[in-house]
Amino acid sequence: MTDETPKKGKSSARKRADAIKDYQCKNVIAVIEDPKIIVNIGTIIRNVNALGVEKVYVIDPKKSLPDDWQEMRERKALSATSVSAIKWSFVKRFDSTQDCIEHLKKNNFTSMVTSPHKKGKQNAILDEVDYTKPAKLAIWFGSESSGITDEAVENAELCISIPMFGMIESLNLGTTSGIVLYEVTKQRRAYQRKYKKKNKGRPFEVEKEKTFPRY
Numbered sequence: 001m002t003d004e005t006p007k008k009g010k011s012s013a014r015k016r017a018d019a020i021k022d023y024q025c026k027n028v029i030a031v032i033e034d035p036k037i038i039v040n041i042g043t044i045i046r047n048v049n050a051l052g053v054e055k056v057y058v059i060d061p062k063k064s065l066p067d068d069w070q071e072m073r074e075r076k077a078l079s080a081t082s083v084s085a086i087k088w089s090f091v092k093r094f095d096s097t098q099d100c101i102e103h104l105k106k107n108n109f110t111s112m113v114t115s116p117h118k119k120g121k122q123n124a125i126l127d128e129v130d131y132t133k134p135a136k137l138a139i140w141f142g143s144e145s146s147g148i149t150d151e152a153v154e155n156a157e158l159c160i161s162i163p164m165f166g167m168i169e170s171l172n173l174g175t176t177s178g179i180v181l182y183e184v185t186k187q188r189r190a191y192q193r194k195y196k197k198k199n200k201g202r203p204f205e206v207e208k209e210k211t212f213p214r215y
Contacts, residue, residue, distance in 0.1 A: 024052045025188045027136040029109065030181060031057045033097060033152055034143045035173065038064075042081025043174035044141065049085035051178075051185045056091045057138070059100050065093045101155045110134035111156040113148045114141055114180055116170065120159030129160060131184045132191040139184060144173050 030048050035041050041058060048056050058065060066072055069091055073079070078086045094100040104111055112129075113120060131137060140156065142148030153159060162171065162179055171179070 024054060025185045025192070026054055027109075028053050028184065028188060029055045029057055029104075029138045030177065031059065031100060031104075031111075031138050031140040032173075033059045033100075033140060033148060034061060036144050037173075038077050039081045040144060040173045041065075042078050042086070044177045045078070045082040045089050045091065046085040047174065047178045047181055049082070049089045051181045052189065053181055053185060054090070056089060057100055057103075058091060058093045059095075059097050060093045061096060063093075063095070065091075067093060097149055097151050101152070104138050105155075107136065109136040109138045111138045111140060111152070112158045112160055113152050113156040114139065114160050114162075114176060115148045115153070116161050116164070118148060118150075118153055118159060120153045120156055122157065123159045123161070126160050126162050126180060126183055129158065131187045137184070137188075139180060141173060141177050141180075 030044060030053050032041060032044055035044075035058065045056055047053075065078075066075070072091050072093075073087050075086075082089075094103070101111070134157075139160075140148060140152050142152070160180065162176065164171070
């Protein structure tokens with residue numbers, strides 16, 4: 001290349017990727033356990049990308065998704081429902097809940113599950129938890145029909161619930177993931193800005209669960 005040869009500038013997508021790099025939440029994974037509806041997978045991937053979550057794991061016993069991420073990116077159904085977020089988000093599939101649990105444990109991730117009804121070892125309301133304590137964190141979301149499995153709950157450090165005060169005490173999977181991941185990433189981004197160094201992790205504790213009136 002001579003001095004006269006013009007240098008190619010960065011694409012707008014690359015400029016955007018560089019600009020948001022410092023705002024990404026490292027070592028945070030959203031786990032979707034056996035989702036039944038492709039639209040919900042796309043919605044969660046869109047939420048994950050918009051909120052700066054690092055990865056998505058999909059537990060897919062029926063093997064409705066390809067193993068290869070590149071093939072997932074080319075699936076029109078996922079690309080359309082995620083508004084192309086699949087092209088910018090890392091997604092990995094697992095054959096079973098146990099496979100995913102073992103992978104997360106091997107890589108030293110702390111798992112937390114979300115459920116409005118089930119109870120785990122420890123239980124807490126969404127905004128009462130400090131999500132910066134685990135150095136590596138996986139947030140689990142159950143299927144639309146049956147919710148989170150007992151196996152996932154038993155292997156999680158905490159079960160999180162969203163407080164609801166209306167007549168209808170349920171939210172769809174896409175909405176739930178958006179609310180939960182917003183709180184998680186908000187806290188971890190603030191922590192990253194404050195310390196700007198690797199989170200070594202701290203002992204995991206939660207406040208005593210508060211109860212809310214139900215009618």
